[in-house]
Amino acid sequence: MERRNIIIIGVAVVFGLLAVYLANAYFSGVEAQQERVAEEQQLVRVAVATQDLDFGSALTAENVRLVNWPAQSVPTGAITDLSRFAGTDVAIRPIAQGEPILQSRISTRAVLSENIPEDMRAVTIPVNEVAGVAGFVTPGDVVDVFMTRTIPGGEDEKVTAVILENVQVIAIDRRASENSTEPQELKMATLLVDQFNAQKLALATESGRLTLALRNVENQTTGATQMVTTRDLPGGRLRYASRSTAPSSAPAPRTPAYRAAPSAPASAAGSTAPSYGGPTMLIYRGTDGARQEVNRGSN
Known part of the structure; x- marks a missing residue:
């Protein structure tokens, strides 16, 4: 029984090692194939962000990777070596996922003056x-x-x-x-x-x-x-005169609301019309007119 368990464990270990070897060989082959494709198509490997990076975010191997990029359109300041990203560099401007990482967007210190x-x-x-x-x-x-x-x-x-x-x-x-x-x-x-x-x-x-x-x-x-x-502004051109501090003059005397009756014609030569102390009115009876004083206190 123990011998059989040992054999099973040994077979499992062999299969595990074989799986690791095949996985490494596969990924190494993919990497080598991408490099060959880059050489054949005149491509270069450029570092890009694998996620959105905010101001001050540290750049590490976890959030940066290399991708193929046309050699004739590589941005100025692009980085082609991942070994420099050890957590000492930070983004001084936001970097979007998939965007090339440029020298002008990173620094060893996240300060505003870098911008x-x-x-x-x-x-x-x-x-x-x-x-x-x-x-x-x-x-x-x-x-x-x-x-x-x-x-x-x-x-x-x-x-x-x-x-x-x-x-x-x-x-x-x-x-x-x-x-x-x-x-x-x-x-x-x-x-x-x-x-x-x-x-x-x-x-x-x-x-x-x-x-x-x-x-x-x-x-x-x-x-x-x-x-x-x-x-x-609406109404902005209106101007109001300032109040005068000079004493106001005395109000003009009010003119009576009634009209003074015309003076009575003179009677015979040498005679004068009777003098009235208040307002009068001319009353006609038929063709004869007589002036009569009006009592202002009467109702």
């Missing part, structure tokens, strides 16, 4: 939920920057002007990946600008309130802007 091109600057400006387009501005978006301030000497009149156009957002608060598109409460936005525009942003932050306007990333039209003042 800043030469002669460019990253400037952070304060924004709120309204100024930041309700939280829908994400890294990678393109925006215009508005500044609203009071016109000096304009009696509280305000003006809004576009100070920067077609500016790329590289970070929102502490988030530097454009993969997360959920709206969130904003406090800071980091923009990619040149040195002169960085100075403009620094001055505008101290001079007025900044607002971001999200624009289509494919729209590169710039320059067709104008300033908007309070007078451009």
Whole structure:
């Protein structure tokens, strides 16, 4: 019985070793065949990501592999050696699954400064939920920057002007990946600008309130802007006279509502019409008229 068990175990071990040998031979043959195909079709082996990699993700042998790539269309900076991916390199920009891994997208440290091109600057400006387009501005978006301030000497009149156009957002608060598109409460936005525009942003932050306007990333039209003042708003051209502090003059005497009756014709020479102390009215009886005083206290 024991001899038979030993024989069974030995046969199982042999079959196991044979299976491992055949598997290794198969995969080695596939790898060799791909290399031969690459040589025959003028292909090169390029490192690509096997999964989506976010900003700061470490690159290892588990998430990177080599694939055949046409030699005439290999991207600049492509990596052809997997031995360098030992967990020391990280992605400084998001890399999609199947996308070639380029030297410009990886670094030994995951810092935002690695994303800043030469002669460019990253400037952070304060924004709120309204100024930041309700939280829908994400890294990678393109925006215009508005500044609203009071016109000096304009009696509280305000003006809004576009100070920067077609500016790329590289970070929102502490988030530097454009993969997360959920709206969130904003406090800071980091923009990619040149040195002169960085100075403009620094001055505008101290001079007025900044607002971001999200624009289509494919729209590169710039320059067709104008300033908007309070007078451009509905009713903005209305002006109210200020109240006078000078004492008002005495009101003019009111004219009586009645009309004074015409004076009675003079009677015989040397005689005068009777004098009345109040309003009168002319009453005719037939063809004869007589003037009579009106009693204002009567009902």
